[in-house]
Structure formats: C-alpha cells, structure tokens
Amino acid sequence: MLNLTYEYKLKPTSSQIAIFQDWLEQCRRVYNYALAERKDWYRSRSCRINACSLNCEYIIPANAPRPTYASQCRGLTTYRKTSENLQQVHSQVLQQTLKRLEQAFVSMWEGGHGFPRFKKLGTIRSFVFPALGKNPVQGNAIKLPKIGLIRFRQSRPIPDNAIIKQARVVKRASGWYVMLTLQWDVPVPDILPHGExxxxxxxxxxxxxxxxxxxxxxxxxxxxxxxxxxxxxxxxxxxxxxxxxxxxxxxxxxxxxxxxxxxxxxxxxxxxxxxxxxxxxxxxxxxxxxxxxxxxxxxxxxxxxxxxxxxxxxxxxxxxxxxxxxxxxxxxxxxxxxxxxxxxxxxxxxxxxxxxxxxxxxxxxxxxxxxxxxxxxxxxxxxxxxxxxxxxxxxxxxxxxxxx
Missing domain, CATH: 3.30.420 (Nucleotidyltransferase; domain 5)
Structure with a gap:
C-alpha cells in the first residue's frame, strides 16, 4: 500500500472563500471549547481537598470521567442539533478537529511537548475531509462535501489507478490550497543497497x-x-x-x-x-x-x-x-x-x-x-x-x- 500527497492551488469564488473562513472559525471554537473542557477536568483533580482555592473553583463531580475523543464526539453530535452555525459545517470536519486535539495530548504524553494551548483568531488554517464521494475530481474541479465543485490548478495529473482517501484545505498567504492523499493498492518493495x-x-x-x-x-x-x-x-x-x-x-x-x-x-x-x-x-x-x-x-x-x-x-x-x-x-x-x-x-x-x-x-x-x-x-x-x-x-x- 502506497500513500502520497499531491498539492494543488484552489481557485475558489468569493462565496466559497466565505464558507472556508467560516468553517475555520467554527473549527477553532470547537477546538477551544473541547480544550477548555479537558483543562477544567484536569484542574478540578489538582485542587487541594482540605482548602479552598483563592483563584477559582471547578465544580465537577468526583465520578465524572475524563473527557476523551469519543465522549467529546458524542457531545458534539448532541450540540450540533441546537447550533445553526455548526450545522453548516460538515460533521466529519468537526470530528477531525477533535482528533487534532487528541493528537496534541498524545504528543504531550509521549513526545514531551507542552500542554495544548487555545487557538487565537486566524491560528487554525486548515480543515480535513477524511472521506470524499465517488469521483471527487471532475476535470479541473474537485467536489467537496457540503461545498460543491471548486476549481483548482491541476499542476500535475492525478493517476487513474489512485484512490483519493482524504482532502485537506489549507489557507496560506498566497491563497487556498488542497492537499489530496492518494493511495495505490500496490506492493512497495524494499530498496536494497546497490551501486556507488x-x-x-x-x-x-x-x-x-x-x-x-x-x-x-x-x-x-x-x-x-x-x-x-x-x-x-x-x-x-x-x-x-x-x-x-x-x-x-x-x-x-x-x-x-x-x-x-x-x-x-x-x-x-x-x-x-x-x-x-x-x-x-x-x-x-x-x-x-x-x-x-x-x-x-x-x-x-x-x-x-x-x-x-x-x-x-x-x-x-x-x-x-x-x-x-x-x-x-x-x-x-x-x-x-x-x-x-x-x-x-x-x-x-x-x-x-x-x-x-x-x-x-x-x-x-x-x-x-x-x-x-x-x-x-x-x-x-x-x-x-x-x-x-x-x-x-x-x-x-x-x-x-x-x-x-
């Protein structure tokens, strides 16, 4: 199995750019809310039991489980039913944001990184579609869920036998880009030492x-x-x-x-x-x-x-x-x-x-x-x-x- 990432520059319209920016903001708010939920749970377990804190108190039941990716995904599903802004965003995109937060905690526990921080306005610059529909690329346009066809500059052709597994939309100073993860169902031989x-x-x-x-x-x-x-x-x-x-x-x-x-x-x-x-x-x-x-x-x-x-x-x-x-x-x-x-x-x-x-x-x-x-x-x-x-x-x- 071979995976490669191809990057292309998008040519979105003004309405599509507005959708991209709104989705990035909604992802940022979901990230910060989930981080605050986890942070409050940790701080509530680090308070002294024989004295009150002079700064703040975290009233969380003692039997409340630690927030995880699975529990926060269930909470997100419930909250999306009451929020019109979140309903405009694809559900899997928001779930990938929670997975990004989970990976930040894994990096802290296993990689020695610092505690995850809240994201400022404009800090989150990408969101991910973990799955696309059938034949997402149609000519010089790609079809993204809940957004539709978006033109892009096909700087190199996409192989016919490759399967597009996911797409990441990235905002940069020079414009918007899409990173397509392609998968080939072919055996990958090991390269042996040879030559000079x-x-x-x-x-x-x-x-x-x-x-x-x-x-x-x-x-x-x-x-x-x-x-x-x-x-x-x-x-x-x-x-x-x-x-x-x-x-x-x-x-x-x-x-x-x-x-x-x-x-x-x-x-x-x-x-x-x-x-x-x-x-x-x-x-x-x-x-x-x-x-x-x-x-x-x-x-x-x-x-x-x-x-x-x-x-x-x-x-x-x-x-x-x-x-x-x-x-x-x-x-x-x-x-x-x-x-x-x-x-x-x-x-x-x-x-x-x-x-x-x-x-x-x-x-x-x-x-x-x-x-x-x-x-x-x-x-x-x-x-x-x-x-x-x-x-x-x-x-x-x-x-x-x-x-x-």
Missing part, C-alpha cells in the same frame, strides 16, 4: 559536503531577506490594532515568510535530486536536531532547515530507488577517513582537516562526509575491497549533474 555510495555532512558554512569532494553553498534564505522582514514588521507594529491597514501590512509579512519557506524548500528538492543522480546509496548523519535548535547557532540551524532537507532526501531516494540510511554522528569531524584514527576536537574556525598521523589533508566537512560514508558501508555489510577497488575509502567517482 556517498556520504553527506550538513553544515552552516557549506550546506552539504559530499564524500566525493563536492561542496554545496548555504542559500541562507532567511538571512538574505531578514532586513526586509524587519522593515515590514516595523510597519505592522505602527498600525492601529484591528485596522484594515494593519491587516494589509500583516499580509505582506506573511507573504514574505512564505517566500522564504518556498525558496528553502525548492533548494532542498533540487539538492536531493542532485545527490540521487550520483549514487545508489546515500548515507547521512543522525543528528539531534532539537538540541541543535537550542544552541548558540540555533538561528543559523533553523535557517538551513536540516530536518526538512533530510526528510525530503529520504522521500526523494524512495521515489528514485536509491538506498538511504542514517548513521551515528558522533566524532565524524574528529576521525581521519584515511587512517581511521581520532585526531581530537577541532574549533569551528578550523575548516581544514590535516591528520598528524598519516598526513591526509582535505576540507573538514568533506572528511566528515567520508567518515559518514565509511560508517554507512559498514552498516550495510559491505567491505572496503568490494566497493572501493583501490580507490579512497567511501569516495565514489564524481559525476556531473546539471540540477545545481
């Missing part, structure tokens, strides 16, 4: 260093547009709260943020395809991205977007039949790829690897990428003699590519 191997090392001075010696620059999309973003945010702060001019200024800030994100993502996709052109096996470091995002170089790490790039690279390798695997990232910059001896820590200002034992000299990031390649080859069980054939360990022959 390369290791990559992500960094800040160079975005990616490859074990074959190639260095890719860091585009730094946020840093290049940071000054313009600062000026636009200053204009927003000088506008009156709630005015139309403030909303227009905030829209410009949102469009610039989307431009930065699109620039970064486009570069990641081009680089991922470039790496897949070179080899049949790609190895990368298994980094602690959350820890790096809290260090002194957090701003530069987040601007680079290593987590998004590694996710895109994994998906690109899967679609193109390239084997991808992460390896241990410890001491990759402290080990010589020629003699495999630890050379000690290097300051960040030292950009050249020079081994004091064997004399091997190369770029610091390239040496780390070669160590990643060596560890990847060892992980998949290949020997040096089988894959290197007299060449440098883990350094495949460099090929030309025209993508970047």
């Amino acid at each position: 191997a390369i290791g990559i090392d992500v960094g800040i001075s160079h975005f990616v260093a490859v074990s074959n010696g190639q260095l890719f620059p860091n585009p730094r999309p946020f840093k290049r547009l940071e000054r313009k973003l600062r000026l636009l945010q200053q204009r927003v702060s000088r506008k009156q709260l709630g005015s139309n001019n403030r909303a227009k200024a905030q829209a410009k800030v949102s469009r610039l943020h989307e431009r930065i994100a699109n620039t970064r993502k486009q570069y990641h996709w081009e680089l991922a395809h470039n790496l897949c052109d070179w080899a049949g096996m790609v190895f990368a470091e298994d980094l602690n991205l959350k820890g790096l995002a809290k260090g002194m170089l957090a701003k530069q790490c987040l601007d680079a977007g290593w987590g998004q790039f590694l996710g895109i690279l994994r998906g690109c390798c899967f679609k193109r039949g390239v084997y991808f695997q992460k390896v241990d990232a410890k001491k990759t910059s402290q080990t010589c790829p020629e003699c495999l001896v630890e050379t000690g820590k290097k300051p960040l200002s030292q950009r050249v690897h020079s081994c004091q034992y064997c004399g091997y000299t190369t770029d610091r990031d390239v040496a780390a990428a070669q160590i990643v390649c060596i560890r990847g080859l060892a992980a998949v069980g290949h020997t040096v003699k089988m894959l290197c054939e007299g060449k440098h360990i883990g350094v495949p022959e460099k090929k030309e590519s025209s993508r970047l």
Whole structure:
C-alpha cells in the first residue's frame, strides 16, 4: 500500500472563500471549547481537598470521567442539533478537529511537548475531509462535501489507478490550497543497497559536503531577506490594532515568510535530486536536531532547515530507488577517513582537516562526509575491497549533474 500527497492551488469564488473562513472559525471554537473542557477536568483533580482555592473553583463531580475523543464526539453530535452555525459545517470536519486535539495530548504524553494551548483568531488554517464521494475530481474541479465543485490548478495529473482517501484545505498567504492523499493498492518493495555510495555532512558554512569532494553553498534564505522582514514588521507594529491597514501590512509579512519557506524548500528538492543522480546509496548523519535548535547557532540551524532537507532526501531516494540510511554522528569531524584514527576536537574556525598521523589533508566537512560514508558501508555489510577497488575509502567517482 502506497500513500502520497499531491498539492494543488484552489481557485475558489468569493462565496466559497466565505464558507472556508467560516468553517475555520467554527473549527477553532470547537477546538477551544473541547480544550477548555479537558483543562477544567484536569484542574478540578489538582485542587487541594482540605482548602479552598483563592483563584477559582471547578465544580465537577468526583465520578465524572475524563473527557476523551469519543465522549467529546458524542457531545458534539448532541450540540450540533441546537447550533445553526455548526450545522453548516460538515460533521466529519468537526470530528477531525477533535482528533487534532487528541493528537496534541498524545504528543504531550509521549513526545514531551507542552500542554495544548487555545487557538487565537486566524491560528487554525486548515480543515480535513477524511472521506470524499465517488469521483471527487471532475476535470479541473474537485467536489467537496457540503461545498460543491471548486476549481483548482491541476499542476500535475492525478493517476487513474489512485484512490483519493482524504482532502485537506489549507489557507496560506498566497491563497487556498488542497492537499489530496492518494493511495495505490500496490506492493512497495524494499530498496536494497546497490551501486556507488556517498556520504553527506550538513553544515552552516557549506550546506552539504559530499564524500566525493563536492561542496554545496548555504542559500541562507532567511538571512538574505531578514532586513526586509524587519522593515515590514516595523510597519505592522505602527498600525492601529484591528485596522484594515494593519491587516494589509500583516499580509505582506506573511507573504514574505512564505517566500522564504518556498525558496528553502525548492533548494532542498533540487539538492536531493542532485545527490540521487550520483549514487545508489546515500548515507547521512543522525543528528539531534532539537538540541541543535537550542544552541548558540540555533538561528543559523533553523535557517538551513536540516530536518526538512533530510526528510525530503529520504522521500526523494524512495521515489528514485536509491538506498538511504542514517548513521551515528558522533566524532565524524574528529576521525581521519584515511587512517581511521581520532585526531581530537577541532574549533569551528578550523575548516581544514590535516591528520598528524598519516598526513591526509582535505576540507573538514568533506572528511566528515567520508567518515559518514565509511560508517554507512559498514552498516550495510559491505567491505572496503568490494566497493572501493583501490580507490579512497567511501569516495565514489564524481559525476556531473546539471540540477545545481
């Protein structure tokens, strides 16, 4: 079973945009009401039993069960009968909002995330249709329940043998989009190690260093547009709260943020395809991205977007039949790829690897990428003699590519 998500830009009418905005607001209110119900239940169980609280009291019976997704769905069904606004929204869309809240609590319990927060006006920007009718796509239009046909820009064709399982309508600064989850009932074979191997090392001075010696620059999309973003945010702060001019200024800030994100993502996709052109096996470091995002170089790490790039690279390798695997990232910059001896820590200002034992000299990031390649080859069980054939360990022959 294979699932992929195709994204298309919608071309809704003014009346359809009004429906979208109303549905987002109703989803936000349902989310906040369900969160308040759960929060009150938790606080009522944390009050002291021998003293009254000076702030507030939660009069909830002691035998009242904890609110869950199932119980809140039943309550939603009862309340929809008395609310005309909620009756305008598809019932499954509201249920998906409650499921979103349930997932937030699961992330708090299992993923170490914080307690879910209430959503401000305009914070919720998407709603989901978990099921669509038969043949929802008709030409260049898609039929959504209770809304009808909506035109969209079909940037790529939808395969005939794919089943549309769900649709997510997303609001962005540049317009409205629909994300279709497609499912193919086909077996997905596992990609086995084959062909040449390369290791990559992500960094800040160079975005990616490859074990074959190639260095890719860091585009730094946020840093290049940071000054313009600062000026636009200053204009927003000088506008009156709630005015139309403030909303227009905030829209410009949102469009610039989307431009930065699109620039970064486009570069990641081009680089991922470039790496897949070179080899049949790609190895990368298994980094602690959350820890790096809290260090002194957090701003530069987040601007680079290593987590998004590694996710895109994994998906690109899967679609193109390239084997991808992460390896241990410890001491990759402290080990010589020629003699495999630890050379000690290097300051960040030292950009050249020079081994004091064997004399091997190369770029610091390239040496780390070669160590990643060596560890990847060892992980998949290949020997040096089988894959290197007299060449440098883990350094495949460099090929030309025209993508970047």
